[in-house]
Amino acid sequence: MSKIISNKDNLQVIYEDNHIIVVNKRAGDIVQGDKTGDKPLSDVVKEYIAKKYKKPGNVYLGVVHRLDRPTTGIVLFSKTSKALPRLNKLFAEKKANKTYWALVKNQPPKNRDTLINWLKKNPKNNKSTAYKKEIENSKKAILHYEIIKQLDNYLLLEVNLETGRHHQIRSQLSSIGSPIKGDLKYGFDRSNKDGSISLHARKLEFIHPVKKEPISIIAPLPKDPVWDACL
Template sequence: MTKILSNKNNLQVIYEDNHIIIVNKRAGDIVQGDKTGDKPLSDVVKLYIKDKYNKPGNVYLGVVHRLDRPTTGVVMFAKTSKALPRLNKLFSEKEAKKTYWAIVKNLPPKTKDTLVHWLKKNPKNNKSTAYIKEISEGKKAVLHYTHIKSLDNYHLLEVELETGRHHQIRSQLASIGCPIKGDLKYGFDRSNPDASIHLHARELKFIHPVSNENIHVIAPLPTDAVWDACED
């Protein structure tokens, strides 16, 4: 299990070096600023760096990738302008391996499978619809899932993405009758009390773009009865 290096101001830092900082995002946090005007996670990380290293003036921080607001888990930022383009390249060339855990309502049709859909985003309701055949303006989406364990009322799936589309995991799992716990938008029957969904960016593996070391981080699960049962 990855050790939490810092938990100051509700910011869980799970990896940090001169070029990179990786945090365990809480449900409800937005990675970058948006029209809501809510304080983004990027600003919280900047403040953490400024306080920790007594940095005068503005702190540099590059956003490498994002997670949906109700989702939890691994988010990486670049601390230097040298690291940012290299990290962006890692993600664009799919050399960073991300693994997600999803808790779903129904047992999927197969224990292990690859899902291929074409996703079309509707900006009016911020929702993507999955189609099994290619459609106009649809973007191809590919993921692999494995059933890890069954709980009393739910099922834990491990998911690996080949593509990074809008709401991809949420939309594709819902399309096979497996909406994620708490995800009203994609067909679950009720929301979670904290407005989260049970989708967690669990692991990230990559080769460090500056030191060339193999980096592997695991984000601790949120604390609730259902997630706790996944580690029993």
């Protein structure tokens, strides 16, 4: 299990070498800058690198993938221009295995299943709707889920993605009547106090882009009584 090796300025670094850096994202952080103007996680990581290694001038950092703002967990960045295209290729070819944990209140129809939908994004409300058949401008979405723990009031699902679509896990779980805890946008009845949704990018497995060694990273769960009960 990965441990937090640095927690300065609320930045949780859980893996780092010469070519890559992996951060355990907090709820509310944005990975890249957007119209809100809020400081993105990428800038915080650049500042961390500049300070730690006493680097003058601009720090190189490549954004490999993103997480929704209210979601927590693993975000991988590239520290070198050599590693970035290789990581991009890994993700594009679906050779990086991403595992998520999600808390839901409503029992899914099956204890484990593969969900296949066609998602259509509505940019006006930044929401994706899951359809059972292909419609115009929709994209095929596939995920696998399994109930791995029964809590007092919630179920813990482990989710593995085959595709990476906009709000895919949120939309697809909502479509089977099991919206994620705190996710008002997709049908949960109340928000989490911190504005998060209980979706955590728990594990990432891939071959290192330079060392060619297998890497397996697990992100510690958020500090929360319900998440604590999952361990």
